[in-house]
Amino acid sequence: MKTGIATVSISGNLEEKIEAIAGAGFSGIEIFEQDFIADIRSPREVGRRIREAGLELLLFQPFRDFEGLPAPLRQRAFDRAERKFDVMQDLGCEMLMVCSAVHPEALGGIDRAAADFAELGERAAARGLRVGYEALAWGRHVNDHRDAWEIVRRADHPNVGLVLDSFHTLGRGLDPESIRAIPGDRIFFVQLADAPLIEMDLLYWSRHFRNMPGEGDLDVLRFARAVMATGYSGPISLEIFNDQFRGGSPTTIARDGYRSLISLMDEVRREEPEVSVNLPALPAPVRVHDTSFVEFAARGDDLAALESLLRSMGFRPAGRHVSKAVTLWQQGDIRIVLNAESTGHAANAYTVRGPTVCDIGLSVGSAADTVTRATALGSEPFSQPLGPGELPIPAIRGLGGSVMHFIDGASGLAEVWDVEFDAAGEDGPGCGLTRIDHIAQTMTYDEMLSWSLFYTTLFDMRKQLMVDVIDPDGLVRSQAIEAPDGRFRITLNGAETHKTLAGSFLAEGLGATVQHIALETGDIFATAAALRELGFKVLQISPNYFDDLAARFDLSADFLGRLRDANILYDADGQGEFLQLYSQPFAGHMFFEIVERRGGYAGYGAPNAPFRIAAQKRLDPPKGMPAM
Numbered sequence: 001m002k003t004g005i006a007t008v009s010i011s012g013n014l015e016e017k018i019e020a021i022a023g024a025g026f027s028g029i030e031i032f033e034q035d036f037i038a039d040i041r042s043p044r045e046v047g048r049r050i051r052e053a054g055l056e057l058l059l060f061q062p063f064r065d066f067e068g069l070p071a072p073l074r075q076r077a078f079d080r081a082e083r084k085f086d087v088m089q090d091l092g093c094e095m096l097m098v099c100s101a102v103h104p105e106a107l108g109g110i111d112r113a114a115a116d117f118a119e120l121g122e123r124a125a126a127r128g129l130r131v132g133y134e135a136l137a138w139g140r141h142v143n144d145h146r147d148a149w150e151i152v153r154r155a156d157h158p159n160v161g162l163v164l165d166s167f168h169t170l171g172r173g174l175d176p177e178s179i180r181a182i183p184g185d186r187i188f189f190v191q192l193a194d195a196p197l198i199e200m201d202l203l204y205w206s207r208h209f210r211n212m213p214g215e216g217d218l219d220v221l222r223f224a225r226a227v228m229a230t231g232y233s234g235p236i237s238l239e240i241f242n243d244q245f246r247g248g249s250p251t252t253i254a255r256d257g258y259r260s261l262i263s264l265m266d267e268v269r270r271e272e273p274e275v276s277v278n279l280p281a282l283p284a285p286v287r288v289h290d291t292s293f294v295e296f297a298a299r300g301d302d303l304a305a306l307e308s309l310l311r312s313m314g315f316r317p318a319g320r321h322v323s324k325a326v327t328l329w330q331q332g333d334i335r336i337v338l339n340a341e342s343t344g345h346a347a348n349a350y351t352v353r354g355p356t357v358c359d360i361g362l363s364v365g366s367a368a369d370t371v372t373r374a375t376a377l378g379s380e381p382f383s384q385p386l387g388p389g390e391l392p393i394p395a396i397r398g399l400g401g402s403v404m405h406f407i408d409g410a411s412g413l414a415e416v417w418d419v420e421f422d423a424a425g426e427d428g429p430g431c432g433l434t435r436i437d438h439i440a441q442t443m444t445y446d447e448m449l450s451w452s453l454f455y456t457t458l459f460d461m462r463k464q465l466m467v468d469v470i471d472p473d474g475l476v477r478s479q480a481i482e483a484p485d486g487r488f489r490i491t492l493n494g495a496e497t498h499k500t501l502a503g504s505f506l507a508e509g510l511g512a513t514v515q516h517i518a519l520e521t522g523d524i525f526a527t528a529a530a531l532r533e534l535g536f537k538v539l540q541i542s543p544n545y546f547d548d549l550a551a552r553f554d555l556s557a558d559f560l561g562r563l564r565d566a567n568i569l570y571d572a573d574g575q576g577e578f579l580q581l582y583s584q585p586f587a588g589h590m591f592f593e594i595v596e597r598r599g600g601y602a603g604y605g606a607p608n609a610p611f612r613i614a615a616q617k618r619l620d621p622p623k624g625m626p627a628m
């Protein structure tokens with residue numbers, strides 16, 4: 001399968017776009033005319049450069065306001081087309097995309113348009129070129145792919161075919177199933193884009209808010225399934241007009257695009273087993289059974305502070321690494337690894353960020369399959385030299401330099417704790433903490449789509465609705481991503497400004513990383529009592545919060561008093577209840593959360609977040625702000 005992306009989707013100049021697109025693994029490129037015009041090089045040089053980069057020039061676009069024009073505009077449109085054909089021949093690009101006319105003088109008429117295309121087809125054929133026709137959702141007379149197809153059908157020229165673009169079909173609410181009636185060999189090109197569902201003018205929505213398949217709310221899968229069911233075997237290409245992407249990192253956006261495209265087409269193949277999708281086989285999205293471990297990099301005083309925090313939460317060292325300055329702390333099924341090595345990935349992470357989560361270990365069905373799928377989607381495998389007695393645990397680089405390890409039962413990797421660690425022999429008192437409920441990662445708002453795409457394409461996980469969290473100093477958007485059984489949950493918190501707690505964490509820590517880890521207990525009151533015994537410093541919540549709880553929920557005075565005494569926040573949804581308490585911030589605004597889910601409570605206590613954040617800021621004001 002030929003994979004492509006339009007230059008308009010990527011930020012930078014044409015050269016930067018070419019490098020990013022080739023580097024991400026695409027086999028081809030759509031040249032958006034403006035990007036070529038802005039370049040100083042001749043068409044021949046640009047064409048040569050693109051081929052040198054290993055890319056095929058799939059499409060030159062857009063050619064506007066061609067069909068259905070009255071004289072003398074009609075003649076001028078053909079003259080313009082001939083000039084574009086000249087450029088295309090120099091570039092070495094065989095296909096021109098014409099989008100449906102928006103010109104105020106365009107006359108309309110299916111047969112008039114078909115006659116124009118028949119003539120354009122003749123002129124293209126004379127030069128060995130082809131022409132594809134796309135219905136813009138806001139085209140003056142043609143704005144539906146079915147009408148564009150009728151024009152192509154009546155033009156009846158082998159060098160004239162249809163271009164389908166998922167945005168124009170799905171954005172207008174047209175049924176993509178209608179594509180199944182079009183012969184695959186008459187479809188010349190397919191563009192994919194997703195978009196978030198927002199009520200707005202179609203043109204504005206399309207030019208500013210498109211995003212990668214899987215990042216938005218359109219049913220791009222259904223569209224792509226219909227396309228492939230026609231027998232279409234041409235390029236599948238992304239065409240994403242997005243303000244944020246235009247200002248983003250070319251490499252990141254190109255890699256996101258590749259990940260999105262490959263995982264979508266892999267899903268098409270799984271959903272339409274009768275249909276041929278020419279793509280190397282890859283393992284299915286990975287089911288995560290659980291979080292196996294979370295590893296912190298910390299040394300010296302930072303390490304000592306983290307150890308005493310863990311002790312105050314009932315953790316004790318369960319094992320010492322046979323050859324490295326690495327300790328395993330355990331309680332229930334929670335494993336926290338403290339890495340104080342002075343070389344390797346953890347050491348680098350510590351040098352850059354100070355104490356930080358440097359690695360996450362997930363328990364999966366097959367660790368090898370996980371790395372294979374991740375690599376096929378564009379992630380890099382990760383490894384470092386093995387010390388004496390160490391197992392080769394499959395790992396990848398996630399986004400932003402992060403590392404993820406995968407542990408499975410089948411290959412004996414689950415024995416790693418016995419193989420690599422000597423028992424430390426301390427019996428912990430425990431505080432009733434059983435497992436990791438969720439891991440919260442903080443990032444800039446712009447990074448959220450990349451991270452959610454990373455999780456939802458590699459793993460069998462779904463996005464929940466995005467919620468707004470009100471920080472006293474700005475908005476933080478929170479996106480939860482969950483495995484179907486809820487055993488693995490990630491929340492992504494995207495900060496818009498550096499004044500928010502999340503934002504200041506980012507500013508100090510150089511980029512996206514884990515800010516908090518939520519640990520589950522079956523009985524939060526018993527846990528709170530045990531924590532108190534151990535000298536755990538709980539985050540103090542304002543009395544006003546508990547007064548408000550009494551107004552919002554029908555809670556007994558006794559229950560409310562217990563919440564207040566233990567600084568436990570409360571929430572309920574239709575399914576169940578949620579109780580949560582927090583540690584005080586440590587090492588630059590990181591913190592632990594302890595939660596109890598009762599019944600089928602599905603959320604994360606978002607209504608409580610403003611009060612928790614305010615409490616944290618009172619204790620640990622972001623730099624440059626007075627303590628309150």
Ligand SMILES: O=C(O)c1ccc(O)c(O)c1
Nearest residue numbers: 062099134165206207239
């Ligand atoms: O917004 C536009 O004008 C435009 C141009 C070319 C396309 O392929 C498209 O889908 C939209």
Ligand SMILES: [Mg+2]
Nearest residue numbers: 134165191239
């Ligand atoms: Mg298009």
